[in-house]
Amino acid sequence: MTLLIVLITLALVQIWGSGAPLHRDGWFLRWGQYLEQVPRVSGNSGFLLGVTILLPVLMSAVVMVIAEGAVGGLGYLLIGVPLLLYCLGRGNFNDTLANYLRNWYRGDLEGAAKAVSPILCEIHEAPSDSLRLHEQVFRGAAYCAFERLFAVLFWFILLGIPGAVLFRLSALYAEHTQGTSGEAAATRWLWLLEWLPVRMMGLSFAIVGNFAGCYRAWRQVLMCRERDTGQILEAYLEGALGGIDANECSAGTDVSQIQRQGGAEIEGLQGLLSRTLLLWITGLALLALFT
Numbered sequence: 001m002t003l004l005i006v007l008i009t010l011a012l013v014q015i016w017g018s019g020a021p022l023h024r025d026g027w028f029l030r031w032g033q034y035l036e037q038v039p040r041v042s043g044n045s046g047f048l049l050g051v052t053i054l055l056p057v058l059m060s061a062v063v064m065v066i067a068e069g070a071v072g073g074l075g076y077l078l079i080g081v082p083l084l085l086y087c088l089g090r091g092n093f094n095d096t097l098a099n100y101l102r103n104w105y106r107g108d109l110e111g112a113a114k115a116v117s118p119i120l121c122e123i124h125e126a127p128s129d130s131l132r133l134h135e136q137v138f139r140g141a142a143y144c145a146f147e148r149l150f151a152v153l154f155w156f157i158l159l160g161i162p163g164a165v166l167f168r169l170s171a172l173y174a175e176h177t178q179g180t181s182g183e184a185a186a187t188r189w190l191w192l193l194e195w196l197p198v199r200m201m202g203l204s205f206a207i208v209g210n211f212a213g214c215y216r217a218w219r220q221v222l223m224c225r226e227r228d229t230g231q232i233l234e235a236y237l238e239g240a241l242g243g244i245d246a247n248e249c250s251a252g253t254d255v256s257q258i259q260r261q262g263g264a265e266i267e268g269l270q271g272l273l274s275r276t277l278l279l280w281i282t283g284l285a286l287l288a289l290f291t
Contacts, residue, residue: 001073002157003288005080006281012085017092019085028056028172045182049189053169061162083161087168089148091118094270097141101266105259109133119144134262138269142237143230145273146194146201147171153280154197167193194229201276202236208275209240241268 013019032052036042041051060083067075096119103111109130120140155163170193174186199222206214217239221232244264 001076001080002160003281003284005077005084006153006156006284008077008081009084009088010277010281012081013088017095018090019088020090020092022082022086023090024086025172028169029176031056032173032176045185048182049173049185053166053173056169057162057166060165061160064161080161084152084156084164087152087156087161087164089144089152091148093119093141093145093148097266097270100137101263104134104266105263107256107259112137116141130258130262134258134265138237138262138265139230139234141266142233142269145269146198146229146233150201150276150280151194151197154200155193157284191229198229198232202232204276204279205236205240205272208279209272210242213239213242215239237269237272240272241265244268 009019035048035052041048064076064079064083067079069075071078096116099115100112103109103115107130113133116137120136151167152164155167159166170186170190174183174190177183177186199218202214202218202221206218214236217235221227221235224232227235
């Protein structure tokens with residue numbers, strides 16, 4: 001059933017471009033604002049985080065149990081697919097990168113920065129340096145892909161729908177507490193949730209990319225506690241995409257060397273992510289077949 005839910009969810013994402021029809025987070029924001037007004041809860045940032053996130057997670061677990069008990073596997077499927085869609089990242093990742101590359105190859109840095117802004121909140125204005133823009137996009141796109149899909153799938157496979165809900169609500173909580181007293185606790189909690197799936201993703205990169213380079217990077221940062229998830233992913237990608245040829249970009253030779261190299265790296269990242277997703281689905285299918 002897990003495999004079927006994943007396949008149906010990914011098929012709907014291909015049709016819609018994202019899970020946008022189900023991405024309604026207003027209820028979670030109202031829930032958090034209500035708890036912030038409760039003195040016994042809001043006085044401790046860690047306790048506020050736990051109550052805000054864990055109660056909806058427990059509710060999702062209860063709903064799944066009731067659905068499966070009432071209608072069997074069909075009920076689990078009918079409730080599981082919408083909830084997993086809700087847990088996926090916001091925005092259309094593939095279209096965003098495609099728009100970015102079109103502007104990048106034209107040399108329009110302002111248009112490229114604007115195109116990629118939906119997935120890179122830290123870009124508030126177009127950098128004058130194309131290399132700096134490319135570094136931001138490369139690092140940010142890798143983390144965005146991980147956060148919006150792979151981390152969700154990891155916790156769904158491991159803990160079911162409650163695991164996926166746990167990760168998505170934790171990411172939303174961390175996003176909405178930036179600049180507040182609860183930011184440190186939320187950021188640390190999200191880092192803990194990302195610790196295991198990002199290392200699993202590193203091993204996947206090694207299998208579908210440059211094994212020697214990526215595995216070396218994976219071993220170097222395996223127990224690292226100082227780097228954040230984005231920096232860990234960047235280290236993995238440098239190993240997995242090592243030695244990428246600038247001439248492999250789809251723009252050919254009609255653009256500058258910097259544009260070709262940057263475009264080839266982004267396109268290489270997209271290909272690596274696609275192969276990694278295929279690897280995970282294949283692994284999940286084999287697990288379902290032999291268990």
